[in-house]
Amino acid sequence: xxxxxxxxxxxxxxxxxxxxxxxxxxxxxxxxxxxxxxxxxxxxxxxxxxxxxxxxxxxxxxxxxxxxxxxxxxxxxxxxxxxxxxxxxxxxxxxxxxxxxxxxxxxxxxxxxxxxxxxxxxxxxxxxxxxxxxxxxxxxxxxxxxxxxxxxxxxxxxxxxxxxxxxxxxxxxxxxxxxxxxxxxxxxxxxxxxxxxxxxxxxxxxxxxxxxxxxxxxxxxxxxxxxxxxxxxxxxxxxxxxxxxxxxxxxxxxxxxxxxxxxxxxxxxxxxxxxx
Amino acid sequence: xxxxxxxxxxxxxxxxxxxxxxxxxxxxxxxxxxxxxxxxxxxxxxxxxxxxxxxxxxxxxxxxxxxxxxxxxxxxxxxxxxxxxxxxxxxxxxxxxxxxxxxxxxxxxxxxxxxxxxxxxxxxxxxxxxxxxxxxxxxxxxxxxxxxxxxxxxxxxxxxxxxxxxxxxxxxxxxxxxxxxxxxxxxxxxxxxxxxxxxxxxxxxxxxxxxxxxxxxxxxxxxxxxxxxxxxxxxxxxxxxxxxxxxxxxxxxxxxxxxxxxxxxxxxxxxxxxxxxxxxxxx
Amino acid sequence: xxxxxxxxxxxxxxxxxxxxxxxxxxxxxxxxxxxxxxxxxxxxxxxxxxxxxxxxxxxxxxxxxxxxxxxxxxxxxxxxxxxxxxxxxxxxxxxxxxxxxxxxxxxxxxxxxxxxxxxxxxxxxxxxxxxxxxxxxxxxxxxxxxxxxxxxxxxxxxxxxxxxxxxxxxxxxxxxxxxxxxxxxxxxxxxxxxxxxxxxxxxxxxxxxxxxxxxxxxxxxxxxxxxxxxxxxxxxxxxxxxxxxxxxxxxxxxxxxxxxxxxxxxxxxxxxxxxxxxxxxxxxxxxxxxxxxxxxxxxxxxxxxxxxxxxxxxxxxxxxxxxxxxxxxxxxxxxxxxxxxxxxxxxxxxxxxxxxxxxxxxxxxxxxxxxxxxxxxxxxxxxxxxxxxxxxxxxxxxxxxxxxxxxxxxxxxxxxxxxxxxxxxxxx
Numbered sequence: 007x008x009x010x011x012x013x014x015x016x017x018x019x020x021x022x023x024x025x026x027x028x029x030x031x032x033x034x035x036x037x038x039x040x041x042x043x044x045x046x047x048x049x050x051x052x053x054x055x056x057x058x059x060x061x062x063x064x065x066x067x068x069x070x071x072x073x074x075x076x077x078x079x080x081x082x083x084x085x086x087x088x089x090x091x092x093x094x095x096x097x098x099x100x101x102x103x104x105x106x107x108x109x110x111x112x113x114x115x116x117x118x119x120x121x122x123x124x125x126x127x128x129x130x131x132x133x134x135x136x137x138x139x140x141x142x143x144x145x146x147x148x149x150x151x152x153x154x155x156x157x158x159x160x161x162x163x164x165x166x167x168x169x170x171x172x173x174x175x176x177x178x179x180x181x182x183x184x185x186x187x188x189x190x191x192x193x194x195x196x197x198x199x200x201x202x203x204x205x206x207x208x209x210x211x212x213x214x215x216x217x218x219x220x221x222x223x224x225x226x227x228x229x230x231x232x233x234x235x236x237x238x239x240x241x242x243x244x245x246x247x248x249x250x251x252x253x254x255x256x257x258x259x260x261x262x263x264x265x266x267x268x269x270x271x272x273x274x275x276x277x278x279x280x281x282x
Numbered sequence: 283x284x285x286x287x288x289x290x291x292x293x294x295x296x297x298x299x300x301x302x303x304x305x306x307x308x309x310x311x312x313x314x315x316x317x318x319x320x321x322x323x324x325x326x327x328x329x330x331x332x333x334x335x336x337x338x339x340x341x342x343x344x345x346x347x348x349x350x351x352x353x354x355x356x357x358x359x360x361x362x363x364x365x366x367x368x369x370x371x372x373x374x375x376x377x378x379x380x381x382x383x384x385x386x387x388x389x390x391x392x393x394x395x396x397x398x399x400x401x402x403x404x405x406x407x408x409x410x411x412x413x414x415x416x417x418x419x420x421x422x423x424x425x426x427x428x429x430x431x432x433x434x435x436x437x438x439x440x441x442x443x444x445x446x447x448x449x450x451x452x453x454x455x456x457x458x459x460x461x462x463x464x465x466x467x468x469x470x471x472x473x474x475x476x477x478x479x480x481x482x483x484x485x486x487x488x489x490x491x492x493x494x495x496x497x498x499x500x501x502x503x504x505x506x507x508x509x510x511x512x513x514x515x516x517x518x519x520x521x522x523x524x525x526x527x528x529x530x531x532x533x534x535x536x537x538x539x540x541x542x543x544x545x546x547x548x549x550x551x552x553x554x555x556x557x558x559x560x561x562x563x564x565x
Numbered sequence: 566x567x568x569x570x571x572x573x574x575x576x577x578x579x580x581x582x583x584x585x586x587x588x589x590x591x592x593x594x595x596x597x598x599x600x601x602x603x604x605x606x607x608x609x610x611x612x613x614x615x616x617x618x619x620x621x622x623x624x625x626x627x628x629x630x631x632x633x634x635x636x637x638x639x640x641x642x643x644x645x646x647x648x649x650x651x652x653x654x655x656x657x658x659x660x661x662x663x664x665x666x667x668x669x670x671x672x673x674x675x676x677x678x679x680x681x682x683x684x685x686x687x688x689x690x691x692x693x694x695x696x697x698x699x700x701x702x703x704x705x706x707x708x709x710x711x712x713x714x715x716x717x718x719x720x721x722x723x724x725x726x727x728x729x730x731x732x733x734x735x736x737x738x739x740x741x742x743x744x745x746x747x748x749x750x751x752x753x754x755x756x757x758x759x760x761x762x763x764x765x766x767x768x769x770x771x772x773x774x775x776x777x778x779x780x781x782x783x784x785x786x787x788x789x790x791x792x793x794x795x796x797x798x799x800x801x802x803x804x805x806x807x808x809x810x811x812x813x814x815x816x817x818x819x820x821x822x823x824x825x826x827x828x829x830x831x832x833x834x835x836x837x838x839x840x841x842x843x844x845x846x847x848x849x850x851x852x853x854x855x856x857x858x859x860x861x862x863x864x865x866x867x868x869x870x871x872x873x874x875x876x877x878x879x880x881x882x883x884x885x886x887x888x889x890x891x892x893x894x895x896x897x898x899x900x901x902x903x904x905x906x907x908x909x910x911x912x913x914x915x916x917x918x919x920x921x922x923x924x925x926x927x928x929x930x931x932x933x934x935x936x937x938x939x940x941x942x943x944x945x946x947x948x949x950x951x952x953x954x955x956x957x958x959x960x961x962x963x964x965x966x967x968x969x970x971x972x973x974x975x976x977x978x979x980x981x982x983x984x985x986x987x988x989x990x991x992x993x
Contacts, residue, residue: 015375015476016375019371020371020375022367022371023367023368023371023372026364026368026389026447027388027389029444030389030392031392032414032444033395033400033403033407033444034391034392034395034403035413036403036404036406036413037399040403040406046857046859047858048834048835048838048855048858048860049405049406049831049834049835050405050406050409050412050838050839051406051411051413051839052411054858068622068626069622073622091300094296095296095300096297098294098296098297099293099294099296099297101289101290101293102289102290102292102293102294103290103294104290105289107290107291107294110290110294113294113297113301116301117297118497118552118556119549120301120305121498122497122501122548122549122552123305123309123501123505123545124501124504124505124541125505126505126507126525126526126529126541127309127312127505127525127541127544127545128304128305130308130312130529130534130537130538130541131307131311131312131541132304132308133652134308134311134312134315134534134538134652135307135308135310135311137652138311138314138315142655142656143653151300151303151304152304154304155300155301155304155305158297158300163494167456187286212394216393216396216397218397218398218508219507219508222645223529223648223652226653226656227612227614227637227639227653227656228637228639229639229641231396232396232397233641234640235396235398236398237617237639237640237645238617238640239398239402239617239642239829239831239832247399247402248399248403250396250399251396251400252395254394254396255395258395259391259394262387262391262394266387336985340985340989342988342992345989345992345993346988346992349992402835405835405839409839409841410839410840410841411839411840429769433824433825433841511828514825515824515825515826515827516775516826516827516828516991517825517991518991518992519991519992523991524988524992526644527777527984527991528984529648530644530645530647530648531647531777531980531984532647532648532651532669532670533984
């Protein structure tokens, strides 16, 4: 299959892959097209003229209900909090799992359990627990925790994949040269795994940013963006929702591009360091 | 010496604390509340089995579970098929890492749009006057709009496949990438044809990835409620949706009992998958 | 959108608005402290949540301008609303909930009854919410009528009073009479009764509401109209009546009569606008929303009458002192006319009609409330043309519509059983 000439299989699979991508982009295309509805258009076809009216409406005018701006900034901050916590905690845990320690098995299975417990259950559980203990839930406390139960397992699994392939020879070499364990970590281990950490962070951010079910009963007084959009559907029936979809997609793409550039720069720098 | 022996414990502490606070404790609460009693107004501490009794003895529960299993099996099968071939294509037919990464990103971009908005947008895509029907009618393939495209089991499965295939692709791709290409060459030199290589070499080696992907998909589908509600037009039930309805009507103990049952079933399913493959070693 | 509002009929309305608001402010503050309080110097923030139906930013803005009170509005779907009230008592100051939800959540003790002596317009509230009768001779409709859960027995009580007392649970804000919405261009026949939704011609093109407490009432109206069921009290069915209704629904569903069940406002609009459905139970502004997209849609009055609903503002238990004063002041302001006019212009009804009238033009009033043909274009609160000259509101005047209410959205004694059966219907 890795032969020089492309076989029939290659073309069939290319077509298959293309269809798959087309399928993935179906709804996105609808959103994109419909966000350019005319001022009197609705959320469904047919198009009623075309305009950038709904983008203007989204960005410069106040909506009848809801507060996109506030919800968006909450989601953004929550996403960043989750991102940082995920990176730090899963890195630490990943390091811990490189050695044997008492209770490592149960902790591993607990982490896996965290991944497989249905979202709505976590949401209900945290909501109920806060109620039973008389705490008031808020997006930065209960919802933050709820999001971590989703992002941490992903983070840890990625760290496992990284460390399973990590060659300990680098560390041994550093230690032989007299580096302390902190120096070894900071100057040898960290630079090597940094691109993966960026990946973990990215994962954490996107998972948190669009999380709905886990936030549903844990958000407290104020809505995050997915909740806000859901709440707005009780009143808003204009393509401004699609305009919002288009804008947030472009925004997230922006974040990804930034992250990719960061990874590329890190790689290059490392390559230069190694070379120099 | 002591510090280095202590290190893993310190390093594992944050994870343990977070999981204890936001996973163990909430689930303990759910288990506790599932024994509480409630009326149409309030829930109050008690120790009754009525919630379980009502849940287990009701034919609705059974129908709902059967329906949910139906979705799970179909979605699992479809995502496995699609996911495997997509991962296979990316791993074996795309040669440069950069291209692999680019194609991967192409697949992830649709997931950056809010899920709720994407759900709403299926209506103009699949609806009676939707993009798909109009295209098909314009091409002369059909002369009547296809009604089954929206608000049906088909629509639910389609949307779930759309949402969850990538969870299958990623782990399978990961394992496929780690297969030593020399093994494939060796099999070819030994006279194996493409099919034999696939079934005897690649699929067995891809098992851990398939297992992880299956765990993702099975648990996501079992717990889903929003997709089912939107895509079936409220006409189908799933366990998650049943729970969401009970929560909405403030019948927390009933929802909690349901949750405990769901949790047990999901854990059994995942336990079964884990018995087949040791994913921790294979990662 | 907001800008357009101000450009239309500014001078006259502005004047009235200003006058009424000033009056309301002075009066409202007077009740509480004896002299006008200026909240701008003593900033007060109230957190209000409710469904998107009435949780409007325009109200928050106007409130800030008139009273200096900052309202933080959070819009939720109706499920989340009742959960918030019961489980997260400290997360809000003002709850905007429906009366049937009130029946479920008030006994949880997270809201405090309001002293009607501090409610300036109490005597002007439409009597549906106090005595239950629109006019002295009208009959109280079935179901959870607002007057049955509108009062409690004392300031600390959680028990609903049978007759008006000094302690009100919710201050009514908006209400309406719901019926079937139709696409006149697609149904191709006159629609007169609730049972017309069962017409085989509409197979796969109908929809009802999937909120049990509301949907069951739609279903009951349909069953009664089709002669399938007779109810002692639709609003409080016996187990047998619930069984009969649900069994019929299951049969109808299996026969493929329904296209979908909707739960949120936007779903009903999308179903109708996209032509997926041609006849369904609907809310009045949803009909307006379909129509604003240039698609014909009629809110069809039916012989059996309407299914009504109402919402109101409740005050959180934890409010006290200045915040509580501010909440009363906000509520008095809410009823002083500007908001009422705003809501009436959306096709809903407001609780105090006399003040709302002063904030509407005579033509608007005649169109929305008296059921007379429009003499000029009728605009939405955002300034969009909703009806052109000569149009008449579906269903006619306030008296004709609210006078023909057959039942209210309800929470029944057999609620737990009903919900189980409803889930069965959805799962069938």
